Amino acid sequence: MPSWAEQAIFWHVYPLGFLGAERAAVPEVTHRLRGLVPWLDHAVALGADALQLGPVFAAETHGYDTLDHFRIDPRLGDDGDFDVLVSAAHERGLRVVLDGVFNHVGQGFPRFQQALREGPGSAAARWFRLRWPADGGPPAHDDFEGHQSLVALDHAEPAVAEHVAAVMAHWLDRGADGWRxxxxxxVPPRFWARVLPRVRGGRPGTYVVGEVIHGDYAAFVAETGVDAVTQYELWKAIWSSLNDRNAFELAWALKRHTAFAESFVPMTFVGNHDVTRIASRLTDVRHLPHALAVLMTVAGTPSLYAGDEYAMRGVKEEREGGDDAVRPAFPASPAGLPPDGLPVLELHRRLIALRRRHPWLSRAHTTDLTLSNQLYAYESRSGEHALAVALSTGDEPSQVTLPFPGRLGAGDGDLDGTLLTLPPHGWAVVEH
Incomplete structure (x- = not known):
């Protein structure tokens, strides 16, 4: 894993929504991608050092129905706009990671249309998992999780591997630093195991993180060669344990998380473009600092979804357009946002600064100190380095005895030697 990525903090943007692009493909080129440049200084001031972009390639609608992996979506701009954005990011010390949609393509993907024209014996047809009817009509195709508009690729076809490797290499050579x-x-793990070594050849700083929701994370990393996976287990445990006032769920997830971190550094998050925003997910807004404190004090590479740092709200719904609320358009610059989110922005900055003071946290080992339904304290440690975190969801004050004296790094606790007192629904991070 590249050293820059292990200790990075990502700022994650979904460009089509953020920049107010049309909902469906248009032929005209609109140079929107440069509109992210005025936000780069915000990312740096926040404490991020990497920009994670959602889909930017030509697509039919939401970006995950790709038409051309080698072309910037005309709704966002062109190659020149991409170059301007990457250059501006690099000038500010921000790495750029792209979103690679290589499991499926849109119905209008030229190779799929060619397969429909040329029939089952064609080279193009081998790119897809097609079922041709005996009467010679159009074929049925495998798709992504029941979405007929997303045509699944056949990853056993060598030409598909060639294509994916070529796409990844092209944009890395153009300035990108990695891929989600x-x-x-x-996708079968053996596909990534074939493709990634070719992509990384001569590009040693490349970072690759796989979107994985369930399953054996460590085995997936070992079998595929990716650097990391998205830590959905921890994401779910953070908000669920706070909502249910059941710290045992979080403690269990952190045990597994610590085990994962012994073999790879997971990408951690409390929000992204596919889930309800954390400020809407939590049933008690007083627990928003608790969620962020966990994200910033355990092992992993944290990713912050644009807008969460302002406590923006948005609920994902399982319907057509159900992602719109979590993928809104943003103003031209941070100055256009309402000021009521500034206290949460400052909270993010303080906790990110705390994490910057302790770069060893990326591979920290976490152990329980105190555990009950409504009070949880844990220690994150690496060798002689340590800090303690205490979280209360209870309605009464609570106390925790820490294993070391220290200083209050963040939160609303009162520290007297090794005795930490929390107010109702309080939280604290104590630095050793």
Whole structure:
């Protein structure tokens, strides 16, 4: 894993939504991608040092129905706009990671249309998992999780591997620093094991993270050669344990998380473009600092979804357009956002600064100190380095005895030697 990625903090943007692009493909080129440049200084001031972009390639609608992996979506701009954005990011010390959709393509993908024209014996047809009827009509095709508009690729076809490797190499050579592999879990691990060494050849700083929701994370990393996977287990445990006031769920997830971190550094998050925003997910807004404190004090590479740092709200719904609320358009610059989110922005900055003071946290080992339904304290440690975190969801004050004296790094606790007192629904991070 590249050293820059292990200790990075990502700022994650979904460009089509963020920049107010049309809902469906248009032929005209609109140079929107440069509109992210005024936000780069915000990312740096936040404490991020990497920009994670959602889909930017030509697609039919939401970006995950790709038409051309080698072309910037005309709704966002062109190669020149991409170059301007990457250059501006690099000038500010921000790495750029792209979203690679290589499990499926859109119905209008030229190779799929060619397969429909040329029939089952064609080279193009081998790119897809097609079922041709005996009467010679159009074929049925495998898709992504029941979405007929997303045509699944056949990853056993060598030409598909050639294509994916060429796409990844092209944009890395153009300035990108890494890839997020969308729906990586839906692709056979041996495919990534074939493709990634070719992509990394001569590009040693490349970072690759796979989107994996369920399953054996460590085995997936070992079998595929990705650097990391998205830590959905921890994401779910953070908000669920706070909502249910059941710290045992979080403690269990952190045991597994610590085990994962012994073999790879997971990408951690409390929000992304596919889930309800954390400020809407939590049933008690007083627990938003608790969620962020966990994200910033355990092992992993944290990714912050644009807008969460302002406590933006948005609920994902399982319907057509159900992602719109979590993928809104943003103003031209941070100055256009309402000021009521500034206290949460400052909270993010303080906790990110705390994490920067302790770079060893990326591979920290976490152990329980105190555990009950409504009070949880844990220690994150690496060798002689340590800090303690205490979280209360209870309605009464609570106390925790820490294993070391220290200083209050963040939160609303009162520290007297090794005795930490929390107010109702309080939280604290104590630095050793």
């Amino acid at each position: 592999l969308d729906a990586a879990y839906a």
